[in-house]
Amino acid sequence: MSLGYPTERGIFRLGDVGVQSGEVIKDAVLSWKSYGTLSPSRDNVVVYPTSYGAQHSDQEWLIGPDGILDPTRWFIVIPDMFSNGLSSSAADHPDFPAVVTSWDNVQAQKQLLQAQWGIERVHAVYGWSMGAQQAYHWAAMFPDAVDHAIVVCGSARTAEHNKVFLSGLLRTLEAAPEHLGGGRFGLEPMLAKKAFGHIYAGWALSQDFYRAGLHLSALGARDLEHFLQRDWAERFQARSAANLYAQAVTWTHGDISANPLYNGDLALALAAIKARVLLLPGETDLYFRVADHVPELAVLKQARMSPIPSIWGHRAGNPAVIPADTAFIRDEVRSWIGC
Numbered sequence: 001m002s003l004g005y006p007t008e009r010g011i012f013r014l015g016d017v018g019v020q021s022g023e024v025i026k027d028a029v030l031s032w033k034s035y036g037t038l039s040p041s042r043d044n045v046v047v048y049p050t051s052y053g054a055q056h057s058d059q060e061w062l063i064g065p066d067g068i069l070d071p072t073r074w075f076i077v078i079p080d081m082f083s084n085g086l087s088s089s090a091a092d093h094p095d096f097p098a099v100v101t102s103w104d105n106v107q108a109q110k111q112l113l114q115a116q117w118g119i120e121r122v123h124a125v126y127g128w129s130m131g132a133q134q135a136y137h138w139a140a141m142f143p144d145a146v147d148h149a150i151v152v153c154g155s156a157r158t159a160e161h162n163k164v165f166l167s168g169l170l171r172t173l174e175a176a177p178e179h180l181g182g183g184r185f186g187l188e189p190m191l192a193k194k195a196f197g198h199i200y201a202g203w204a205l206s207q208d209f210y211r212a213g214l215h216l217s218a219l220g221a222r223d224l225e226h227f228l229q230r231d232w233a234e235r236f237q238a239r240s241a242a243n244l245y246a247q248a249v250t251w252t253h254g255d256i257s258a259n260p261l262y263n264g265d266l267a268l269a270l271a272a273i274k275a276r277v278l279l280l281p282g283e284t285d286l287y288f289r290v291a292d293h294v295p296e297l298a299v300l301k302q303a304r305m306s307p308i309p310s311i312w313g314h315r316a317g318n319p320a321v322i323p324a325d326t327a328f329i330r331d332e333v334r335s336w337i338g339c
Helices: 056-062 101-115 131-141 160-174 190-206 209-210 224-237 242-254 265-272 290-297 311-315 323-337
Strands: 007-020 024-035 046-049 075-079 122-128 146-152 179-181 278-279 303-305
Touching: 007 101, 024 160, 024 303, 046 101, 046 146, 056 075, 056 242, 075 101, 101 131, 122 131, 122 323, 131 242, 131 265, 146 323, 160 190, 160 242, 190 224, 190 242, 209 242, 224 265, 278 323, 311 323
Parallel strands: 046 075, 046 122, 122 146, 146 278, 278 303
Antiparallel strands: 007 024, 024 075
16 A cells, blocks of 8 residues: 555665774674655755664654654654664664663664765654653764654753663563673563563553543453553563663663763753754653653753653554544644644
Protein backbone atom coordinates (compact mmCIF):
# COMPACT_ATOMS: atom_id res chain seq x y z
CA MET A 1 0.00 0.00 0.00
CA SER A 2 1.37 3.41 -0.98
CA LEU A 3 1.79 5.84 1.89
CA GLY A 4 1.63 8.88 -0.34
CA TYR A 5 5.15 9.93 0.68
CA PRO A 6 8.58 8.30 0.29
CA THR A 7 10.47 6.49 3.00
CA GLU A 8 14.05 5.27 3.09
CA ARG A 9 15.95 3.05 5.49
CA GLY A 10 19.70 2.99 6.02
CA ILE A 11 22.75 2.25 8.16
CA PHE A 12 25.35 4.98 8.59
CA ARG A 13 28.87 3.78 9.35
CA LEU A 14 30.66 6.05 11.79
CA GLY A 15 33.89 4.12 12.25
CA ASP A 16 35.40 4.09 15.74
CA VAL A 17 33.56 6.67 17.87
CA GLY A 18 35.10 8.11 21.01
CA VAL A 19 32.49 8.87 23.66
CA GLN A 20 32.44 11.20 26.64
CA SER A 21 33.62 8.51 29.05
CA GLY A 22 36.88 8.18 27.12
CA GLU A 23 35.90 4.75 25.78
CA VAL A 24 35.28 3.87 22.14
CA ILE A 25 32.36 2.36 20.23
CA LYS A 26 34.27 0.29 17.71
CA ASP A 27 33.01 0.22 14.13
CA ALA A 28 29.95 2.17 15.25
CA VAL A 29 26.81 2.22 13.13
CA LEU A 30 23.73 4.39 13.33
CA SER A 31 20.46 3.01 12.00
CA TRP A 32 17.97 5.49 10.57
CA LYS A 33 14.75 5.86 8.63
CA SER A 34 13.48 8.91 6.77
CA TYR A 35 9.96 9.96 5.81
CA GLY A 36 9.05 12.54 3.21
CA THR A 37 11.12 14.54 0.74
CA LEU A 38 14.02 16.84 1.54
CA SER A 39 13.41 20.27 0.05
CA PRO A 40 16.00 21.68 -2.39
CA SER A 41 17.00 24.27 0.22
CA ARG A 42 17.13 21.61 2.98
CA ASP A 43 14.94 23.79 5.19
CA ASN A 44 12.20 21.28 6.09
CA VAL A 45 14.13 18.84 8.31
CA VAL A 46 12.64 17.41 11.51
CA VAL A 47 14.80 15.09 13.60
CA TYR A 48 12.85 12.62 15.74
CA PRO A 49 15.17 10.67 18.10
CA THR A 50 14.04 7.40 19.68
CA SER A 51 12.93 6.94 23.28
CA TYR A 52 13.91 4.32 25.86
CA GLY A 53 13.91 0.84 24.33
CA ALA A 54 12.19 2.06 21.16
CA GLN A 55 13.15 1.48 17.55
CA HIS A 56 12.06 3.69 14.68
CA SER A 57 9.14 1.40 13.83
CA ASP A 58 7.72 1.94 17.33
CA GLN A 59 7.51 5.67 16.68
CA GLU A 60 6.06 5.76 13.19
CA TRP A 61 2.47 5.88 14.42
CA LEU A 62 2.49 9.69 14.78
CA ILE A 63 3.91 10.32 11.28
CA GLY A 64 1.29 10.98 8.59
CA PRO A 65 -0.51 13.76 6.74
CA ASP A 66 -3.03 13.98 9.58
CA GLY A 67 -0.56 13.03 12.28
CA ILE A 68 1.59 15.01 14.68
CA LEU A 69 4.43 15.16 12.12
CA ASP A 70 3.32 15.55 8.49
CA PRO A 71 5.75 13.86 6.03
CA THR A 72 4.16 15.66 3.09
CA ARG A 73 5.40 18.91 4.68
CA TRP A 74 8.53 17.81 6.54
CA PHE A 75 11.51 15.59 5.85
CA ILE A 76 11.53 13.54 9.05
CA VAL A 77 14.56 11.53 10.12
CA ILE A 78 14.41 9.01 12.97
CA PRO A 79 17.93 8.10 14.13
CA ASP A 80 17.95 4.96 16.28
CA MET A 81 19.60 5.54 19.63
CA PHE A 82 22.65 3.52 20.58
CA SER A 83 21.72 0.25 22.35
CA ASN A 84 18.25 -0.01 20.86
CA GLY A 85 19.20 -3.16 18.93
CA LEU A 86 19.48 -1.50 15.52
CA SER A 87 22.30 0.98 16.02
CA SER A 88 25.49 -0.17 17.77
CA SER A 89 24.31 -1.80 20.99
CA ALA A 90 25.67 -3.13 24.25
CA ALA A 91 24.10 -6.53 23.58
CA ASP A 92 26.11 -6.94 20.38
CA HIS A 93 29.52 -5.72 21.51
CA PRO A 94 31.30 -7.21 24.56
CA ASP A 95 33.52 -4.12 24.80
CA PHE A 96 30.71 -1.57 24.44
CA PRO A 97 31.36 1.51 26.64
CA ALA A 98 29.95 1.43 30.15
CA VAL A 99 28.47 4.91 29.66
CA VAL A 100 27.14 6.34 26.41
CA THR A 101 25.41 9.70 26.86
CA SER A 102 22.82 11.72 24.99
CA TRP A 103 25.72 13.98 23.98
CA ASP A 104 27.34 10.97 22.29
CA ASN A 105 24.10 10.05 20.52
CA VAL A 106 23.43 13.56 19.25
CA GLN A 107 26.98 14.03 17.99
CA ALA A 108 26.52 10.89 15.87
CA GLN A 109 23.12 12.08 14.66
CA LYS A 110 24.55 15.43 13.53
CA GLN A 111 27.28 13.61 11.64
CA LEU A 112 24.63 11.41 9.95
CA LEU A 113 22.66 14.41 8.70
CA GLN A 114 25.74 16.15 7.36
CA ALA A 115 27.21 13.10 5.61
CA GLN A 116 23.99 11.55 4.27
CA TRP A 117 22.10 14.64 3.08
CA GLY A 118 24.36 17.67 3.53
CA ILE A 119 22.05 19.02 6.24
CA GLU A 120 23.62 21.70 8.43
CA ARG A 121 20.49 23.16 10.03
CA VAL A 122 17.22 21.59 11.19
CA HIS A 123 13.80 23.19 11.40
CA ALA A 124 12.88 21.17 14.47
CA VAL A 125 13.86 18.34 16.75
CA TYR A 126 10.91 16.46 18.26
CA GLY A 127 11.25 13.89 21.00
CA TRP A 128 9.38 12.07 23.76
CA SER A 129 10.99 10.88 27.01
CA MET A 130 14.65 10.03 26.27
CA GLY A 131 13.97 11.33 22.77
CA ALA A 132 12.98 14.62 24.41
CA GLN A 133 16.26 14.66 26.31
CA GLN A 134 18.04 14.30 22.97
CA ALA A 135 15.94 17.12 21.50
CA TYR A 136 17.06 19.34 24.37
CA HIS A 137 20.66 18.28 23.72
CA TRP A 138 20.36 19.20 20.05
CA ALA A 139 19.23 22.70 20.98
CA ALA A 140 22.01 23.20 23.53
CA MET A 141 24.84 21.54 21.58
CA PHE A 142 24.09 23.24 18.26
CA PRO A 143 22.33 26.51 19.13
CA ASP A 144 22.93 27.99 15.67
CA ALA A 145 21.62 24.92 13.84
CA VAL A 146 18.23 24.25 15.50
CA ASP A 147 15.19 26.47 14.93
CA HIS A 148 12.66 24.63 17.12
CA ALA A 149 12.84 22.02 19.88
CA ILE A 150 9.76 20.10 21.03
CA VAL A 151 10.34 18.45 24.39
CA VAL A 152 7.51 16.02 25.17
CA CYS A 153 7.70 14.57 28.69
CA GLY A 154 11.44 15.18 28.98
CA SER A 155 13.93 17.38 30.78
CA ALA A 156 17.19 19.26 30.42
CA ARG A 157 18.67 17.26 33.29
CA THR A 158 17.49 13.97 34.78
CA ALA A 159 15.97 14.81 38.17
CA GLU A 160 17.08 13.13 41.39
CA HIS A 161 13.69 11.48 41.87
CA ASN A 162 13.87 10.15 38.31
CA LYS A 163 17.30 8.70 39.13
CA VAL A 164 15.77 6.81 42.06
CA PHE A 165 13.42 5.06 39.64
CA LEU A 166 16.29 4.25 37.27
CA SER A 167 18.44 2.99 40.12
CA GLY A 168 15.69 0.53 41.05
CA LEU A 169 15.65 -0.81 37.49
CA LEU A 170 19.43 -1.13 37.33
CA ARG A 171 19.68 -2.81 40.73
CA THR A 172 16.94 -5.28 39.69
CA LEU A 173 18.97 -6.34 36.64
CA GLU A 174 22.19 -6.49 38.67
CA ALA A 175 20.53 -8.79 41.24
CA ALA A 176 19.84 -11.42 38.59
CA PRO A 177 22.02 -14.54 38.87
CA GLU A 178 22.70 -14.20 35.15
CA HIS A 179 24.38 -10.81 35.65
CA LEU A 180 28.13 -10.99 35.11
CA GLY A 181 28.83 -7.42 36.19
CA GLY A 182 28.82 -4.07 34.48
CA GLY A 183 25.51 -4.63 32.73
CA ARG A 184 26.64 -7.88 31.04
CA PHE A 185 24.66 -11.10 31.24
CA GLY A 186 25.56 -14.74 30.62
CA LEU A 187 21.95 -15.51 29.72
CA GLU A 188 18.86 -13.36 29.45
CA PRO A 189 17.54 -12.82 33.02
CA MET A 190 13.87 -13.55 32.33
CA LEU A 191 12.63 -13.29 35.94
CA ALA A 192 14.56 -10.07 36.50
CA LYS A 193 13.11 -8.59 33.32
CA LYS A 194 9.63 -9.59 34.49
CA ALA A 195 10.25 -7.70 37.74
CA PHE A 196 11.68 -4.84 35.69
CA GLY A 197 8.42 -4.62 33.74
CA HIS A 198 6.30 -4.63 36.89
CA ILE A 199 8.35 -1.79 38.37
CA TYR A 200 8.04 0.17 35.14
CA ALA A 201 4.24 -0.21 35.11
CA GLY A 202 4.00 1.55 38.46
CA TRP A 203 5.87 4.59 37.15
CA ALA A 204 4.84 4.92 33.51
CA LEU A 205 1.15 5.38 34.32
CA SER A 206 -0.34 7.54 37.03
CA GLN A 207 -2.26 6.62 40.14
CA ASP A 208 -5.30 8.25 38.54
CA PHE A 209 -4.95 5.98 35.48
CA TYR A 210 -5.24 2.87 37.65
CA ARG A 211 -7.95 4.37 39.85
CA ALA A 212 -10.03 4.98 36.72
CA GLY A 213 -9.47 1.39 35.59
CA LEU A 214 -8.13 2.44 32.19
CA HIS A 215 -5.93 -0.63 31.99
CA LEU A 216 -9.21 -2.54 31.77
CA SER A 217 -11.58 -0.22 29.91
CA ALA A 218 -9.14 1.44 27.49
CA LEU A 219 -6.48 -1.23 27.07
CA GLY A 220 -8.67 -4.33 27.28
CA ALA A 221 -6.91 -6.26 30.02
CA ARG A 222 -8.95 -8.89 31.85
CA ASP A 223 -7.54 -7.84 35.20
CA LEU A 224 -4.47 -6.19 36.70
CA GLU A 225 -2.30 -9.31 36.53
CA HIS A 226 -3.15 -9.80 32.85
CA PHE A 227 -2.24 -6.17 32.17
CA LEU A 228 1.11 -6.42 33.98
CA GLN A 229 2.02 -9.62 32.18
CA ARG A 230 0.82 -8.71 28.67
CA ASP A 231 1.76 -5.04 28.50
CA TRP A 232 4.85 -4.93 30.71
CA ALA A 233 6.52 -8.21 31.64
CA GLU A 234 6.34 -9.67 28.13
CA ARG A 235 7.39 -6.40 26.53
CA PHE A 236 10.60 -6.19 28.51
CA GLN A 237 11.28 -9.92 28.44
CA ALA A 238 11.46 -9.62 24.63
CA ARG A 239 14.29 -7.10 24.90
CA SER A 240 17.96 -7.54 25.62
CA ALA A 241 18.88 -6.98 29.26
CA ALA A 242 22.24 -5.51 28.24
CA ASN A 243 20.49 -2.91 26.09
CA LEU A 244 17.92 -2.12 28.78
CA TYR A 245 20.78 -1.62 31.20
CA ALA A 246 22.85 0.52 28.84
CA GLN A 247 20.01 2.87 27.94
CA ALA A 248 19.00 3.25 31.60
CA VAL A 249 22.57 4.40 32.24
CA THR A 250 22.25 6.89 29.37
CA TRP A 251 19.01 8.18 30.85
CA THR A 252 20.59 8.52 34.29
CA HIS A 253 23.35 10.70 32.83
CA GLY A 254 20.93 12.98 30.96
CA ASP A 255 22.20 16.56 31.36
CA ILE A 256 22.53 19.16 28.59
CA SER A 257 25.28 20.91 30.57
CA ALA A 258 27.49 17.87 31.30
CA ASN A 259 29.95 18.52 28.49
CA PRO A 260 32.92 20.72 27.54
CA LEU A 261 30.64 23.50 26.30
CA TYR A 262 29.01 24.20 29.66
CA ASN A 263 31.01 22.29 32.31
CA GLY A 264 27.95 21.39 34.37
CA ASP A 265 26.42 24.88 34.41
CA LEU A 266 22.79 24.13 33.54
CA ALA A 267 21.71 27.78 33.51
CA LEU A 268 24.48 28.58 31.05
CA ALA A 269 23.41 25.72 28.78
CA LEU A 270 19.76 26.80 28.85
CA ALA A 271 20.65 30.42 28.18
CA ALA A 272 22.72 29.39 25.16
CA ILE A 273 19.70 27.83 23.41
CA LYS A 274 18.46 29.95 20.52
CA ALA A 275 15.73 27.58 19.34
CA ARG A 276 12.08 28.20 20.11
CA VAL A 277 11.42 25.54 22.76
CA LEU A 278 8.00 23.99 23.30
CA LEU A 279 7.75 22.10 26.57
CA LEU A 280 4.94 19.53 26.71
CA PRO A 281 5.10 17.79 30.08
CA GLY A 282 2.35 15.44 31.19
CA GLU A 283 0.28 16.76 34.08
CA THR A 284 0.50 13.37 35.84
CA ASP A 285 3.93 12.21 34.60
CA LEU A 286 5.91 10.67 37.46
CA TYR A 287 9.31 10.88 35.68
CA PHE A 288 9.45 14.36 34.17
CA ARG A 289 7.42 16.69 36.34
CA VAL A 290 5.82 19.95 35.30
CA ALA A 291 7.69 21.57 38.18
CA ASP A 292 11.03 20.55 36.66
CA HIS A 293 10.39 22.90 33.74
CA VAL A 294 9.68 25.98 35.85
CA PRO A 295 13.34 26.92 36.46
CA GLU A 296 14.13 26.07 32.82
CA LEU A 297 11.48 28.51 31.58
CA ALA A 298 13.05 31.27 33.65
CA VAL A 299 16.28 30.98 31.64
CA LEU A 300 15.23 29.90 28.13
CA LYS A 301 15.08 32.80 25.66
CA GLN A 302 12.07 31.65 23.64
CA ALA A 303 9.94 29.00 25.29
CA ARG A 304 6.42 28.05 26.19
CA MET A 305 5.11 25.29 28.42
CA SER A 306 1.77 23.60 27.75
CA PRO A 307 1.11 20.63 30.05
CA ILE A 308 -0.80 17.70 28.54
CA PRO A 309 -4.11 17.47 30.46
CA SER A 310 -4.16 13.71 30.92
CA ILE A 311 -4.26 11.04 33.62
CA TRP A 312 -2.17 8.68 31.48
CA GLY A 313 1.04 9.67 33.26
CA HIS A 314 4.19 9.43 31.16
CA ARG A 315 2.27 7.60 28.44
CA ALA A 316 0.36 10.82 27.69
CA GLY A 317 3.40 11.92 25.71
CA ASN A 318 3.28 8.83 23.48
CA PRO A 319 -0.49 8.57 23.03
CA ALA A 320 -0.83 6.04 20.21
CA VAL A 321 -4.09 4.78 21.73
CA ILE A 322 -5.24 8.04 23.35
CA PRO A 323 -7.03 10.20 20.75
CA ALA A 324 -7.55 13.21 23.03
CA ASP A 325 -3.87 13.41 23.98
CA THR A 326 -2.81 12.87 20.36
CA ALA A 327 -5.02 15.76 19.25
CA PHE A 328 -3.66 18.00 21.99
CA ILE A 329 -0.03 17.33 21.04
CA ARG A 330 -0.72 17.58 17.31
CA ASP A 331 -2.36 20.98 17.68
CA GLU A 332 0.42 22.30 19.93
CA VAL A 333 3.23 21.02 17.72
CA ARG A 334 1.73 22.12 14.39
CA SER A 335 1.12 25.60 15.76
CA TRP A 336 4.66 25.80 17.12
CA ILE A 337 6.59 24.67 14.05
CA GLY A 338 4.26 25.97 11.34
CA CYS A 339 1.96 23.05 10.38
